[in-house]
Amino acid sequence: MESGRHVRVTALLVCLAASGIALLSQTVQTQGLGLPTNPTLGGWGGVRLKDTVQNMTGPASAVFLGEKASNFEQIALRENKLGYNAIRASFAPYCSVRYGLSNSSPPDFMGNYTQGELTRAITIAEHFNMWIIVDYHGYADFTNTTLIDCWLGFWFGPSNVTGARGVVGAFMDQYSRIVWEPLNEPNSNSFPVSTTTWCMRNPFPCETNKTAYATIQYQLWLDEDRAAGDTHWVVIQNLCSYGCGLDRPEAYLDYPNVNDTIQRVYESLHTYMYYPNMVEHVAYDSNNNSIYDSGDVPIVGFIFNNTALANDPRLEFVNATNTPSETWGTGKAVIYDADNNGIYDSVDFPVTGTVPVIRTKLKPDPLLRFVDSDMNGVWEGWNNSTADTAARWDYLTMLNETARLGWPVFNTEGGTFCGVSCPYTIPGAGGYSTVSLRYIQDIIDDEGDSLPRMGQLLWAAASWMKTPNAGEFGSLNPGQWGTIITTDTFEIVPIAHTITLTSIEITDATIPAGTKLEVGVTARNMGEVPEAFDVTLDYSNILIGQQTVYNLPVGAVQALFFTWDTSNVQPGGYVLEATSGPARGQNGLSSNTRAISVSVVSNTRKINDAGTGSSLWFAALVLPTASVAVIIAIAAGIVTVLRHRRPVSLLKPRDH
Numbered sequence: 001m002e003s004g005r006h007v008r009v010t011a012l013l014v015c016l017a018a019s020g021i022a023l024l025s026q027t028v029q030t031q032g033l034g035l036p037t038n039p040t041l042g043g044w045g046g047v048r049l050k051d052t053v054q055n056m057t058g059p060a061s062a063v064f065l066g067e068k069a070s071n072f073e074q075i076a077l078r079e080n081k082l083g084y085n086a087i088r089a090s091f092a093p094y095c096s097v098r099y100g101l102s103n104s105s106p107p108d109f110m111g112n113y114t115q116g117e118l119t120r121a122i123t124i125a126e127h128f129n130m131w132i133i134v135d136y137h138g139y140a141d142f143t144n145t146t147l148i149d150c151w152l153g154f155w156f157g158p159s160n161v162t163g164a165r166g167v168v169g170a171f172m173d174q175y176s177r178i179v180w181e182p183l184n185e186p187n188s189n190s191f192p193v194s195t196t197t198w199c200m201r202n203p204f205p206c207e208t209n210k211t212a213y214a215t216i217q218y219q220l221w222l223d224e225d226r227a228a229g230d231t232h233w234v235v236i237q238n239l240c241s242y243g244c245g246l247d248r249p250e251a252y253l254d255y256p257n258v259n260d261t262i263q264r265v266y267e268s269l270h271t272y273m274y275y276p277n278m279v280e281h282v283a284y285d286s287n288n289n290s291i292y293d294s295g296d297v298p299i300v301g302f303i304f305n306n307t308a309l310a311n312d313p314r315l316e317f318v319n320a321t322n323t324p325s326e327t328w329g330t331g332k333a334v335i336y337d338a339d340n341n342g343i344y345d346s347v348d349f350p351v352t353g354t355v356p357v358i359r360t361k362l363k364p365d366p367l368l369r370f371v372d373s374d375m376n377g378v379w380e381g382w383n384n385s386t387a388d389t390a391a392r393w394d395y396l397t398m399l400n401e402t403a404r405l406g407w408p409v410f411n412t413e414g415g416t417f418c419g420v421s422c423p424y425t426i427p428g429a430g431g432y433s434t435v436s437l438r439y440i441q442d443i444i445d446d447e448g449d450s451l452p453r454m455g456q457l458l459w460a461a462a463s464w465m466k467t468p469n470a471g472e473f474g475s476l477n478p479g480q481w482g483t484i485i486t487t488d489t490f491e492i493v494p495i496a497h498t499i500t501l502t503s504i505e506i507t508d509a510t511i512p513a514g515t516k517l518e519v520g521v522t523a524r525n526m527g528e529v530p531e532a533f534d535v536t537l538d539y540s541n542i543l544i545g546q547q548t549v550y551n552l553p554v555g556a557v558q559a560l561f562f563t564w565d566t567s568n569v570q571p572g573g574y575v576l577e578a579t580s581g582p583a584r585g586q587n588g589l590s591s592n593t594r595a596i597s598v599s600v601v602s603n604t605r606k607i608n609d610a611g612t613g614s615s616l617w618f619a620a621l622v623l624p625t626a627s628v629a630v631i632i633a634i635a636a637g638i639v640t641v642l643r644h645r646r647p648v649s650l651l652k653p654r655d656h
């Protein structure tokens, strides 16, 4: 008897496994033609995983009961209220830090990754129905094979820091709204290919080799990720995001050209204006020889030794002391006094430093000199039209990417930061200049008007920056540039909680009264987060059994086994109905029921074992014992099965 049961349960397992595999292969399919539809994400970066710790001076947490809200939570809430649907969560580049190649100070400034902190960050994102971009905030992790192996090991394991299956293995079935950002900004200067003799001699054509090198590393990442079964979107970065040798209109050539088996790749360009690249460079010619050399002070831009320096008497500095003998010194703002009246007014151009208030007195210093690149005797700066042109080029770069490589655009950084020498209205990493503000507004407008709309994360909403009055929210603090720009909102979709019963199987369609029937049921988590729920099995509204599933990861299938003891069941036709209790917040319940018909025959009668298959299934529809509700449920089940033939929509209803 025991061995007989074993055989039947094994048969059930095979059936259930087969149905589970069939289902899995459906959901992994992607749309075959054109671009797969992708969520359009908008939000802010800057906040770190380490900012998920309680802020003891914060308000009560809405996410973690009894805690004070972390800065991460407060920023997520603020973003949510402003109509953003995504938040970037950064952490220090483990491998760059480990091998002494991090350019941050301290090297782990962005915070060392912990699984606990990413869990907290995801819990916060889920609470606000947001997407989370998991950002390995590094630059130099493509330096050599040691770094690359370390980097892949960090993401996919085994790793002492991230576990046996790495970050991806630990979280791939924990939350559907993750976007992986494998590397923030690959620094192509760190690539071995960049130091080859040919590349040193041919810097412009060498960009192609650098991009090909970055493509190989990203492809390794993608291949390992997809082989692990992960289906999340992944962001690939243009090399010009960190810095490239191309002119701005050619930046589209530096997008890594990867392949993805499930077509879920975004390409990103970090959208900034770097001030020194757009103006004539300025220096203080300390030894007054009209040549940039030892002892001179660079003020704007990098200047090669022995470069000629020109005079423009309208380069003046903010005269803080009124002392007649005062000269320019490090840290003093410089203004181009266009109307040459010794006063800062609206027609003048800020050159560097924090822009003074209108009517501030200016003073010439003949040693304030510049590199007259176009040899016209006049210092050239930037203005709104410079911003408009740069924004246009960058927008065309994005359009070119999609036209050439086919991936949707999602820029994971962009903002008003324009280098330390930029003339800031408000200084610091969270500050802005009027021209860089104009630029990012242009970018936001272009991305918003584009069809399809392009995704963008702005930089930076974080509490770590030194910008005055940046408070908890950085550039999103009241009065900062994040509150000055105009942007359309992004769709915020409630998290789907959906448990579907995918099959019900029995060992025999006809059984003698008084015997036991094994019933197998499979449930699948079609929602976006792990779920706990009950599954009940009954016949004619009489409970056979109830089982609890305590944690079913996203996309996972759970097989459950019930035994129907027919000792007290009269011979006749019955419908066994399995129901999964609604997951928290589940709205559509049409697919949480499965039914199967079974004949209980008198155990004195001879068993006819030919009665399997569809004829019996449909016979159930006309059985007098079958209630109307059960018939509806079966019909609904058939409709559901048909509906579920459409791939992708199951796991990602948001994708359409």
Ligand SMILES: [Ca+2]
Residues within 6 Å of the ligand: 285, 286, 287, 288, 289, 290, 291, 292, 293, 294, 296
């Ligand atoms: Ca000099």
Ligand SMILES: [Ca+2]
Residues within 6 Å of the ligand: 337, 338, 339, 340, 341, 342, 343, 344, 345, 348
């Ligand atoms: Ca003036």
Ligand SMILES: [Ca+2]
Residues within 6 Å of the ligand: 280, 372, 373, 374, 375, 376, 377, 378, 379, 380
């Ligand atoms: Ca000039």
